[in-house]
Amino acid sequence: MARCPAALPTDHTPCAGPAAVLDADNAGADGCEHHAARLLAVLDxxxxxxxxxxxxxxxxxxxxxxxxxxxxxxxxxxAIVTSPATPC
Incomplete structure (x- = not known):
């Protein structure tokens, strides 16, 4: 099944509805509300x-x-930035 362009490669959840949103500059990807929210959460x-x-x-x-x-x-x-280094 095709997924919307806003779905991150590591996000295997299904789309929730048709493409409904895009970024402000038309430089991003149209996306369903579900994947658009997940993408927006990681964008600066x-x-x-x-x-x-x-x-x-x-x-x-x-x-x-x-x-x-x-x-x-x-x-x-x-937490990742401030935690002390641990040996591998």
């Missing part, structure tokens, strides 16, 4: 906009869904 200063055929509120839902993921990812990044 990413923004989303609803495509013309998107359901009302699509970009807002993606933004809200990405926020909790961003917080977890930043905490994980801080």
């Amino acid at each position: 200063r990413g923004r989303v906009f609803a495509l013309p055929h998107a359901p009302a509120g699509a970009a807002h839902r993606v933004f809200k869904a990405a926020a909790p993921q961003q917080e977890r990812l930043h905490r994980l990044a801080d």
